[in-house]
Amino acid sequence: MIILKIGGSIITNKDSIEPEVxxxxxxxxxxxxxxxxxxxxxxxxxxxxxxxxxxxxxxPPAKKYKIGEPFTNEEYPLKRKGFSEIVLSMKKLNLCVCESLLKQGIPVVPIQTSAVVKAYDKRINDFDLKMIKTYLKEGYVPVLYGDVVIDDKLKMSILSGDQIIEYVASFLASDRVVLGTDVDGVYDKNPKIHEDAKLIEKVSSLDDITQLESTVNVDVTGGMIGKVKELLTLADNGVDSEIINANKPGIISKCLQGEKVKGTKITKKQ
Known part of the structure; x- marks a missing residue:
């Protein structure tokens, strides 16, 4: 089984004030x-x-409503409004993704993350995988996504797609995990602003990426450092992963078909 993650910066205009595919x-x-x-x-x-x-x-709405941060009882109605806005917005994006895949003949099934996952202090503590297993058995392609979820400690929190793949890959015994981002992989510096940034082809420990936190932009899900931390946990569970550049035409197709492409491999420390 393969789990493919497509970054939001690839399929949306991430810097747009309004949601834009x-x-x-x-x-x-x-x-x-x-x-x-x-x-x-x-x-x-x-x-x-x-x-x-x-x-x-x-x-943008997650930042606007400061989802995942402490709040008072008086602020709860506004937070609930933000929660609902994000849920509906993400369902719209998921629908666009699924429609595009279906036009290519892929039998996709959208899975609303906020309907099947609960968290505790921003980490998954309840994930109903039964229907995902059933859809896979019947030959469908489940499509999940980063979302806002009920949090038993914080009331609500952001659940990244990276945490989803770490959890699902571990419990469903995935053979491969591929992350399509907007860069070639993990660099020692942010390649978008440093011309001398060097690609790190293999990461087996946080010690391999000690400079990342100060050089890579961080969004509400943790940016590249957040991805690597989740994938290192996955590697400890015996599943290797690859970070590749989905902005480059042909890379995803080649990678999924087993061809070697430029990127970073996240693997267990030997």
Whole structure:
């Protein structure tokens, strides 16, 4: 089974004030997924889960309503309003993603994350995986996404797509995890502002990325450092992962079909 995560910065215009889908990227990526999915010599059709990020549909309202931060009882009605706004906004993005994939012939099933997951202090503590297992068994492709969820300690919190893939891959015994981001992988510096940034091809410990927190922009889900921390936990559970550049045409298709592409591998420390 393969779990593919597509970053929100790829399929949306993340810096847009209003939610905006990047249909050029979304439709291209859907086509690449379909190319690999329909390759009869591979086993992808036997098990594929897609998880996508929030981008401009989730991050701006999450910041606006300060989801995940402490609040008073008087502030709770406003927080609930923000919660509902994010839930509806993310469902809209998920619908756009699923429609694009379905047009390519992929039998997708949207899974509303906030309806199947609860958290405690920003970490998953209850995730109903039964229907996901059933859909996989019947040949469907579940599509989950980063979302806002009920939190038994904080009332509500943001659940990143990266935490979702770490949890699902661990409990469903995934064979491969692929993250499509807007850079080639993990760098020693932010490659968007440092021309001399060097790609780190293999990460097995946080010691390998000690400079990341001060050099990479951090969003409400933790940015690149947040991704790597989740993937290192996954590696400790025996599942390796790859971070690749989904902005480059053809990379996702090649990676899903087992071809070597430029990127960073996250693996257990030997």
């Amino acid at each position: 990047d249909y050029d990227n979304l439709n291209r990526i859907s086509g690449e997924i379909a190319e690999a999915y329909n390759n009869e010599s591979l086993d992808i059709a036997d098990g594929l889960i897609i998880v996508h990020g929030a981008g401009s549909f989730g991050h």
